[in-house]
Amino acid sequence: MWSDNETDLDLLGFDFLVDEMVVALTQPRLLPLTMGVTGGWGSGKSSLLKIVSAELADIPDDETGHFVVVSFSPWQYEGYEDIKAALTEAVLARLQQEVEADGPQAEQVGRLRRMATSLRRPVRRLVGTALPAGAAIAAGAVDPALADAASMIAQGMVGSSESSQDSAGYSSEEEPEPVAAGAFRQQFGELMESLHKVRAVIVMIDDLDRCLPHTVVDTFEAIRLFLNVDKSAFVIAAHAEVVQAAIDQRYPGLRRSGASGLGAEYLEKMLQVEINIPALSAPEAETYMHLLLSELHLPPQPAVRRRRWP
Template sequence: MWSDNETDLDLLGFDFLVDEMVVALTQQRLLPLTLGVLGGWGSGKSSLLRIVSKELSTISSDEAGHFVVVPFSPWQYEGYEDIKGALMETVLTRLQQEADEGSAEAVEAGRLRRVARSLRRPVQMLVGAALPAGAAMAAGALDPGLADVASAIAQSAVGGTYPDQEPVEESAEENRTPADPGAFRQEFASLVGSLEQVRAVIVLIDDLDRCLPHTVVDTFEAIRLFLNVEKSAFVIAAHPEVVQAAIDRRYPGLGRPGTSGLGAEYLEKMLQVKISIPVLSAPEAETYMHLLLAQLHLERQQFETVCEAVDLRRRESALGVALNAGIASAALGAGMPTRLYEDMTWAAAISPVLGSTLRGNPRQIKRFLNTLTLRLASAERRGTRLDAAVLAKLMVLEEQYLTDFQNLFDWQVQALGSGGNGHLQAAERHARGAATAVQRGSGHSQTPEEPRASSDGRPPRRGRAREENSTTGELNEEVRAWAEMPHIDAWLRMDPALATVDLGPYFTFARAKLRLAATTALLPAHVQELLGLLQSDVVGRRRAAVRQVQQTVAAEDLPTLVEHLMQVVQRDPAGPATDSAAELCHEIPAIARDVCERLRLVPLELLRPKLSTLVRRLPPTDPSVTALLDGWESTGTPAGAFVRQARDVRRRQGRS
């Protein structure tokens, strides 16, 4: 999996943005400078700052000196300290490190740092004190009687004291610096100018768009203390709309009539240079996904080889895909891992159908891949093997079109035990053509056919015409309308085809987003009543309900009933629903596969009170039952040993 933290490794092809920033920050005639790096959440702002910081550190020192880079995150101080004082002390601490120990510059930096520290008031003292001086003056103008109070509040906002606050004892040296912002700026400028080996001080401010409105405003107020100081630059990385909204919310009464506020205008005046991070194009998103997959599968030296190939292709064509399975194979030769080739194949398949919200945002892409990787690992831990390509295709629908994903799930529930999802089969045939509808399934392939007798010998039941379509694969109007939506049509055409794949295990890992209760409406009233009786604590009622299910429930309603019963089992493995599930399997062996798939997802220790019943009542000759019990035995736990003993007893009794 991949960390969501910022990185100084450029996987996004941001070199052109890095060049813009480095050129602006290293042009002496442009300083002092306030530069904005603007982009949405997850667009790569933090990583861009780290890459620029690394680039600046590699610029060799010349007669003009070297660059001092100071990272600062107001979000880390929010709720604990005064942002103004925290920023001042952070910058001054870094400058003190640049000065020779014991030098006049070091002494001056230390003195200013102590002044800054004295201004860092506990956050509870700041409540109500962040009004700007202009607002305080306005209060005095409205009521002369409030002038003294307003003046005191304004003074506290720039580092003074509250009327009832005990004065802080300062040394004579520290008393040389008044609380006036202009005086502080002048002494700070003098300090920076005296550091001859420093070419420029560059402060990188990140995470501003994570902060509360008052912190956003306080940060800008703190930056103003340093503005117009030679040899200095501030880089502010933020989501512009969030910052604008924070300013508007902080000062709701300052907007002009007919406008939304002054936030946009304030930001415009604060930033002298703006660099906007663009959303990723489809080729860029595909390249980024492939680079993440390569980073996951390759050793460091191999990954560096791939990155060199990507850089070369990006220089040749900035608009094309810079990495895919073919390019990676050419770069790595025989060292190309099979797993990486397979993963790059499905990544290339899903890339064209990723919407702009997901495709254009690096964090969303990384989160998508992390979720996919986590589900694959979780399934493997439970003994279920999922096809990454199938899972990725389903997740594209889940992440972007949840309503359509819900429809697909509902159809899957209806089709349980019927040989495949008929609606999906019909939709794929409609989108792909009948010849290709079953070309690439990774599950059990089965051609739709006439309803068959169930394995317990019961004759097939004919349901309503609409429900019959779901098992025969006939394209009804509802499915046609779904399949002909542009995004669904593109999704259906995407490899792999899913018509022959058992999607049940895949939906299991998407339960958090699915409305499981929605499908109960598909059950007739008497079947819903039976579902309730199957959960009864009275043994006689449960067994009677099992017999009624076997005798009266239509074939098209049985999968939905089983699905809901197993949901109850997963919530309460030691409850009566587990007994009913085992009894139903004994009476209707056709449902054993679906029941075992759900039981496999329940921790064995939670099922321990019901293991005897499960071993006795699950049909022993069914392959899915055998696989389930073998898996339980192999756990090496006391519960696994109990399963082995129970199976031995059953064999001795001649029941297997």
């Protein structure tokens, strides 16, 4: 038996896909960019993301700076956090490491993180409210994004609002007012422009095809509304048909008679570049199995990455 975890050891001949992705992600004129990595379950999407992340990390700094890679799995936050807030917080937390602790950019990042907490307000308004079990169903009918939170509250899994406090240190009474998406994006764009040592922020989003429909849509909305600015790129690895079905289920009223649904068109609009992982042929699958068996009889070797960048 072998582990089903992703790896940065390329035994599938992903070189041509890695090259295509790295070239697109490192071209300033193509940014901002949303790229899709599509393929069936088990096709190697997560491993491809890991290999590309390592390649980007190996590119040396130049006069334009270096690449910042952020890994994010919306599936890990589902049911516990608003995905828009979680994704935004993940990006800002990583950028916090790129600024001086006492500099003006640190203040910008802190302000943006405080603004991002307002994205969770619709969910957190329910905290501390005495809800009967049936209210969870009603909340889900109004907005599926509230169903998980309402269920948790109904079961007594969420503490009272008097003691609740978010990760940025704000109690419910101290939360900032909700901000407009345009205002947040403008300030985020100004921050990115001021980071002269950062060539681009590249966010690797994995496991989207494991998420519920509202999480899939919220992830795309977070990219479009809040984070799609210059010097940014998003790579989304997912089973395309699963994501399309999730979008169709999220917006059943938009299904047109005689058409397959909105999902395919939505995904086509969101993804500017699509990298499809082809299915292995029988000889390729046999070669891959032989490589895995050979690896079992080899002593542990340090990871060797391709050094193609001067």
